[in-house]
Amino acid sequence: NAGVTQTPKFRILKIGQSMTLQCTQDMNHNYMYWYRQDPGMGLKLIYYSVGAGITDKGEVPNGYNVSRSTTEDFPLRLELAAPSQTSVYFCASSYQDSVQPQHFGDGTRLSIL
Amino acid sequence: QKEVEQDPGPLSVPEGAIVSLNCTYSNSAFQYFMWYRQYSRKGPELLMYTYSSGNKEDGRFTAQVDKSSKYISLFIRDSQPSDSATYLCAMRSGTYKYIFGTGTRLKVLA
Numbered sequence: 001n002a003g004v005t006q007t008p009k010f011r012i013l014k015i016g017q018s019m020t021l022q023c024t025q026d027m028n029h030n031y032m033y034w035y036r037q038d039p040g041m042g043l044k045l046i047y048y049s050v051g052a053g054i055t056d057k058g059e060v061p062n063g064y065n066v067s068r069s070t071t072e073d074f075p076l077r078l079e080l081a082a083p084s085q086t087s088v089y090f091c092a093s094s095y096q097d098s099v100q101p102q103h104f105g106d107g108t109r110l111s112i113l
Numbered sequence: 114q115k116e117v118e119q120d121p122g123p124l125s126v127p128e129g130a131i132v133s134l135n136c137t138y139s140n141s142a143f144q145y146f147m148w149y150r151q152y153s154r155k156g157p158e159l160l161m162y163t164y165s166s167g168n169k170e171d172g173r174f175t176a177q178v179d180k181s182s183k184y185i186s187l188f189i190r191d192s193q194p195s196d197s198a199t200y201l202c203a204m205r206s207g208t209y210k211y212i213f214g215t216g217t218r219l220k221v222l223a
Contacts, residue, residue: 004156031209040121043157043201043213050209090156101147101203102211104156 002026006091006105013081013112021076021108023091031094032074033058033102034066036087043090049074081112116140119202119214128223132189136202136214139183143204143212146178148187151199151216160200161187192221 007022025032030051035043045058049068063085065077074093078085088109092102119136126132134148145164149157161176163169169176177186185204189196202214 033209033211040215042117042215043203043211045209045211048209092156101145101159101162101205103159104149106154106156109154 004091004093004103004105006108008108010109015081015112017081018079021089023074023105024072025093029093029095033092034076035090037090038087083112086112114139116212117204117214120217121215123218123220125220125222126192128194128221130192132192132219134187134200134217136185137183138204142206145205146185147203148176149201149203151201157201194221194223196221
């Protein structure tokens with residue numbers, strides 16, 4: 001039972017580079033989310049999706065883009081990496097409009113130097 | 114004022130102790146209340162969730178919600194070294210808006 005899988009686990013980028021963080025889930029969840037976790041700041045929502053083809057901004061979307069072409073996959077794109085994007089990124093999923101809370105992946109640790 | 118306040122700790126207790134972890138919140142619209150456990154370099158793992166005020170028990174864990182005081186708690190009985198982790202409270206209003214506390218680091222000493 002894989003649940004939510006994130007790749008890569010670690011990555012170092014140079015300022016200005018771009019990359020895509022991958023997220024896939026095998027639970028047939030409609031809703032998917034991207035969070036970033038910074039020390040002492042808690043989890044902040046970047047983007048979320050309520051189904052294939054539908055995405056919307058969360059609390060801290062600047063500098064990021066997402067797409068949702070399938071139910072299973074929800075990649076997060078950084079176009080021009082900046083040091084402020086150094087963080088741990090978590091993908092999560094849940095059933096549509098359900099009292100069931102979110103299931104999280106194990107995160108991607110990203111450093112921008 | 115943050116919507117959710119949680120003491121970051123660290124909290125160190127001896128094995129077998131009862132642990133009390135707490136969060137306060139300011140938004141009356143929060144309807145669902147959750148506790149997650151996060152081990153180092155891992156994603157948050159759901160421990161308990163509840164909707165109503167009162168207590169909910171699951172094994173050694175008890176979640177307590179007091180909506181009138183905007184206060185939630187997680188109690189861990191007979192704490193074990195394997196309970197050493199960061200505990201995050203989370204609250205939800207609406208369909209997608211989850212607000213997380215900053216987490217409390219717990220260390221249970223053998």
